[in-house]
Each structure stands twice: as structure tokens, then as C-alpha cells.
Amino acid sequence: MENKTFTISVYSENNVGLLNRISGIFLKRHINILSLNVSESEIENVSRFIIVVDTTEKWVQNIVGQIEKQIEVIKAFYHVDDETIFLENALFKIDSSLLFDERQIQNIIKESNSEIVTVSRKFFVISKSGRRSEIEEVHEKLKPFGIMQFVRSGRISVSKEPMEISTLLQELNINKY
Incomplete structure (x- = not known):
């Protein structure tokens, strides 16, 4: 088997x-x-x-x-x-300056159907729900910009x-x- x-x-x-x-x-x-x-x-x-x-x-x-x-x-x-x-949820914490300085991050958020759940002077948080592979794809795209924190839920x-x-x-x- x-x-x-x-x-x-x-x-x-x-x-x-x-x-x-x-x-x-x-x-x-x-x-x-x-x-x-x-x-x-x-x-x-x-x-x-x-x-x-x-x-x-x-x-x-x-x-x-x-x-x-x-x-x-x-x-x-x-x-x-x-x-x-089934699906999983993930949160990505990113440096706030990147939200305005890096147009590519806005594109990643839009193309992946993610959403911004909070914005502060120092960081913003992106939420992504979906299959593990979709979350991993967003993670790989955001990694070059520096992810301050990342967490993914269980299924x-x-x-x-x-x-x-x-x-x-x-x-x-x-x-x-």
C-alpha cells in the first residue's frame, strides 16, 4: 500500500x-x-x-x-x-516601507488574492487563505523582500x-x- x-x-x-x-x-x-x-x-x-x-x-x-x-x-x-x-491560513509580517517603495509587493498581494489586515509605521500584515501550495508560492515571492514574521495555520x-x-x-x- x-x-x-x-x-x-x-x-x-x-x-x-x-x-x-x-x-x-x-x-x-x-x-x-x-x-x-x-x-x-x-x-x-x-x-x-x-x-x-x-x-x-x-x-x-x-x-x-x-x-x-x-x-x-x-x-x-x-x-x-x-x-x-480544505484550506490553510497564513500571516506575513513585512516592513512597512516596502509597501510603498516596492510596487512588486502590491502586485503579489493582488495576484495571490491576499489581503492586508493591518498597517502600522513599522510593519504591515498580509493574510492569505488557500491550499498549502498557494501559501508557499506567496512565501517564496515575498522572501526576497524580507519576511519579519510568518505563521501558517493547520488545515x-x-x-x-x-x-x-x-x-x-x-x-x-x-x-x-
């Missing part, structure tokens, strides 16, 4: 220590986490982890099974890139097909009573 990029979605209660236990599952298998994002989900009081890994389908199935054994985990899913809509994604998590939660609530 060949390695592919998988996006794992984990719906869970928001408990201390869960992230540590989940990362331990990857550590034991020597699988590197390429990207990690944790936020609230579409369901009240339920968190969603988005974990991106490069591995085989057999390993990702095994990992998802181990994750689901964690008591706080409600359900975990995995998808290949074609089954999701955020939604599946193209329903994951039926809301139905599952409704069934669990009905079965409680």
Missing part, C-alpha cells in the same frame, strides 16, 4: 489530556502529524480535531480505531483530499459527504433515557 495524505476528523468532549493521548497514538506508530487544528464543532459542547497525516490506509484505519477507544471521543472519521474541502476542512455525527449524537441522547 502506498502512502497518501489523510485528514482525520475527531469529534470529542473537550477534556484535559485528550490531545496528549491522541498524539501518543501517532508517536507509538512513528507517524508524523503534518497539521493539527482543534476548535469547537457544529455541535454544542463538542470539539473537533482536524489531524493531517501521510500514511497508508491500513495505518489510518488502525489509528482511527485507537482514537475511538478514548473515552471522550464520540466519533472519528478519515478522508483523502478528494473527499474534503481546516469539511467533508464533501455528510459524516452523520449529528444523527449519531441524537441517537446517543435518546438511548440515555
Whole structure:
């Protein structure tokens, strides 16, 4: 089996220590986490982890099974890139003098569909959302001008097909009573 990029979605209660236990599952298998994002989900009081890994389908199935054994985990899913809509966000902090002295920077911002989110006397900040390759392209174009700071978020994604998590939660609530 060949390695592919998988996006794992984990719906869970928001408990201390869960992230540590989940990362331990990857550590034991020597699988590197390429990207990690944790936020609230579409369901009240339920968190969603988005974990991106490069591995085989057999390993990702095994990992998802181990994750689901964690008591706080409600359900975990995995998808290949074609089954999701995803992007990342990045911020670039650049010296303010360049915004007015280097016309090429304005062109980079416009051509890459980036936006300026703040301007001060000493720096300005560019925001870029998109695929990792698009962000890397902007990074390469801005690098010769000097990037003061750079940060990129983990992947955020939604599946193209329903994951039926809301139905599952409704069934669990009905079965409680």
C-alpha cells in the first residue's frame, strides 16, 4: 500500500489530556502529524480535531480505531483530499516601507488574492487563505523582500459527504433515557 495524505476528523468532549493521548497514538506508530487544528464543532459542547497525516490506509484505519477507544471521543472519521474541502491560513509580517517603495509587493498581494489586515509605521500584515501550495508560492515571492514574521495555520476542512455525527449524537441522547 502506498502512502497518501489523510485528514482525520475527531469529534470529542473537550477534556484535559485528550490531545496528549491522541498524539501518543501517532508517536507509538512513528507517524508524523503534518497539521493539527482543534476548535469547537457544529455541535454544542463538542470539539473537533482536524489531524493531517501521510500514511497508508491500513495505518489510518488502525489509528482511527485507537482514537475511538478514548473515552471522550464520540466519533472519528478519515478522508483523502478528494473527499474534503480544505484550506490553510497564513500571516506575513513585512516592513512597512516596502509597501510603498516596492510596487512588486502590491502586485503579489493582488495576484495571490491576499489581503492586508493591518498597517502600522513599522510593519504591515498580509493574510492569505488557500491550499498549502498557494501559501508557499506567496512565501517564496515575498522572501526576497524580507519576511519579519510568518505563521501558517493547520488545515481546516469539511467533508464533501455528510459524516452523520449529528444523527449519531441524537441517537446517543435518546438511548440515555
